[in-house]
Structure formats: structure tokens, C-alpha cells
Amino acid sequence: MRATSTAIAVVAILASSWAIDRFKVEAQVNSNDNRISVMDNCDPTDPTWPGGGCSQRPQLGDVNLAEFNGLLSSTLSTAVIGHPSWRNEPPFISTSPGRTVRVTNTGGRNHSFTEVAQFGAGVTPAPLNVGLSFAPECGSFVNLPPGGTQDVTLTTTGTHKFQCCFHPWMRAAIEVR
Numbered sequence: 001m002r003a004t005s006t007a008i009a010v011v012a013i014l015a016s017s018w019a020i021d022r023f024k025v026e027a028q029v030n031s032n033d034n035r036i037s038v039m040d041n042c043d044p045t046d047p048t049w050p051g052g053g054c055s056q057r058p059q060l061g062d063v064n065l066a067e068f069n070g071l072l073s074s075t076l077s078t079a080v081i082g083h084p085s086w087r088n089e090p091p092f093i094s095t096s097p098g099r100t101v102r103v104t105n106t107g108g109r110n111h112s113f114t115e116v117a118q119f120g121a122g123v124t125p126a127p128l129n130v131g132l133s134f135a136p137e138c139g140s141f142v143n144l145p146p147g148g149t150q151d152v153t154l155t156t157t158g159t160h161k162f163q164c165c166f167h168p169w170m171r172a173a174i175e176v177r
Contacts, residue, residue, distance in 0.1 A: 079131030
């Protein structure tokens with residue numbers, strides 16, 4: 001009898017724990033702050049950054065152009081890999097139809113946050129687009145300068161793909177459900 005009571009108690013604890021964890025996940029999805037940071041870690045003291053350099057931010061980056069270029073490719077892939085500091089954070093969120101997602105460029109370089117049908121190459125020449133097919137939506141992207149924000153409101157359910165048209169490995173997905 002005592003073993004049965006103990007087993008019932010353990011099952012009840014596990015069930016309530018599962019319910020609490022499920023509630024936390026659903027609450028996070030339904031009340032997340034719907035924010036994505038477009039990030040990089042460029043070093044504003046490196047004068048070799050093209051196109052106006054790297055904007056200085058409150059937290060200085062430490063990736064110089066040589067390091068950035070050194071991590072664009074890998075022997076494991078024929079396509080561009082990209083520097084891991086150039087990313088969207090988080091790369092995936094879920095939201096409800098009609099909720100606005102605030103995208104902020106917290107990096108020091110220009111980026112874009114462009115919805116695409118399929119991930120692909122952007123507007124920057126090789127080596128930033130090696131091995132990728134051009135994403136046609138990048139032909140009319142909106143520049144997101146350092147410190148800039150962009151609001152995205154999606155009304156159709158499904159998974160929406162976004163990428164930077166300058167750095168095409170910077171990808172994000174927004175699931176609308």
C-alpha cells in the first residue's frame with residue numbers, strides 16, 4: 001500500500017511539473033517580448049572595414065576585418081559559412097497573428113531583415129555569397145543601420161523566413177500560430 005501511495009505521489013509530482021513546464025513554454029510564446037537583435041561584433045578601431053567602417057557602440061566589438069574574412073568559409077562546405085558573431089538573436093520566435101516583432105540592429109555594420117521565400121545570396125559580392133542562389137527579395141531590401149529598428153507585423157500563419165541581404169548566413173524564422 002505504501003509503495004502504491006509513493007508511486008501515485010511521484011506520478012502526481014511529475015504530472016504537475018510537466019503541466020508547469022508546458023505552461024511556462026506557452027506563456028513564453030504568448031507573452032515573449034517579440035524582439036530580435038541583429039548582431040555583429042565588428043571592431044570600430046579597425047580602419048580596414050569597407051563602406052564607412054564600423055559604428056562605435058556602447059560595447060566595442062573586437063572582430064577585425066581579417067578575422068571576419070577568415071571565418072567566411074570552411075573546408076566542410078562549398079557555400080559561405082559566415083562569422084558566428086554576425087547573427088540574429090534569437091534566430092527563432094513564435095508569435096500570434098498581428099503581433100509586432102521589433103527588430104533592432106545592435107551591431108556596428110549595416111544589415112537588413114528581409115523576408116524571403118527561400119534563404120539565399122544577398123546583394124554583397126563574393127566571398128559573402130559564394131555557393132548561394134540569389135534571393136530575389138534582396139533586390140528591394142530595406143537598410144537597417146546600426147542602432148536602427150524595424151517593426152515586422154505578420155498576419156498569416158506559418159513560418160516566415162528572414163535574412164540579412166548583406167550577410168546571408170544571418171537568418172531568422174518567425175512562426176506565426
